[in-house]
Amino acid sequence: MRYVNKKSAPELFQQWMELENEDWQPSYGDLQNPQKHALHESLLSEQGWTCCYCGQSIDFDSSHIEHFRPQESHENLALHYGNLFVSCGRKFEVTTPSHCGHAKSNQFDEHLHISPLDQTCETRFLYTLDGQICANDPADAGADYMTSLLKLDIPFLRNRREEVIKRVFDEDFMSTATNESLLELSRAFRALDKEGRADDLGHVVARFAEQQATG
Numbered sequence: 001m002r003y004v005n006k007k008s009a010p011e012l013f014q015q016w017m018e019l020e021n022e023d024w025q026p027s028y029g030d031l032q033n034p035q036k037h038a039l040h041e042s043l044l045s046e047q048g049w050t051c052c053y054c055g056q057s058i059d060f061d062s063s064h065i066e067h068f069r070p071q072e073s074h075e076n077l078a079l080h081y082g083n084l085f086v087s088c089g090r091k092f093e094v095t096t097p098s099h100c101g102h103a104k105s106n107q108f109d110e111h112l113h114i115s116p117l118d119q120t121c122e123t124r125f126l127y128t129l130d131g132q133i134c135a136n137d138p139a140d141a142g143a144d145y146m147t148s149l150l151k152l153d154i155p156f157l158r159n160r161r162e163e164v165i166k167r168v169f170d171e172d173f174m175s176t177a178t179n180e181s182l183l184e185l186s187r188a189f190r191a192l193d194k195e196g197r198a199d200d201l202g203h204v205v206a207r208f209a210e211q212q213a214t215g
Helices: 011-017 035-046 100-104 141-149 155-168 171-176 179-190 202-214
Strands: 063-067 084-088 125-127 133-135
Touching: 011 035, 035 063, 035 084, 084 100, 125 202, 133 141, 133 155, 155 202, 179 202
Parallel strands: none
Antiparallel strands: 063 084, 125 133
């Protein structure tokens, strides 16, 4: 999972919400372009154009607006900006294998969830050199739950993580790496480029570097 630093909702979306009156209350089903496009773009921007769950690079055509707490069980949060993110996969696309927002669907456990808004969410997971993801603390039921719910350890994602980790952490680098260089690497992979985009699976590389520095 990735930490997401929430910002303000886009002005066009806020203005639409403020049209509420006695005869009309905004609903997610009513949300159309250009307001929906502005919302989607704002969410992509604040996430560095990466999925809030797996961290893969995404754009308009490869993502959908994700309700962290599902609309079906939390209708009051359907338009709450703090509950909205973007996840990989188009809204009605059948992804194979299913993962992230598509795997989560309408499932949600209020007691076990880990939110992308939690500043500690990334540190609750560990990555191995071969791309596996697991709970940092073996007793962390929430980390196990989110890994299972989002299908974060399926072979497809595991192989993608292994590819990016091994591309950076080769034998030559690891033989000379210091704690300082590992933490510098972590900061670099968490930084956004000049267009405001994060590296594809950059948070995974950053977290792996931190593990090596503190391990």
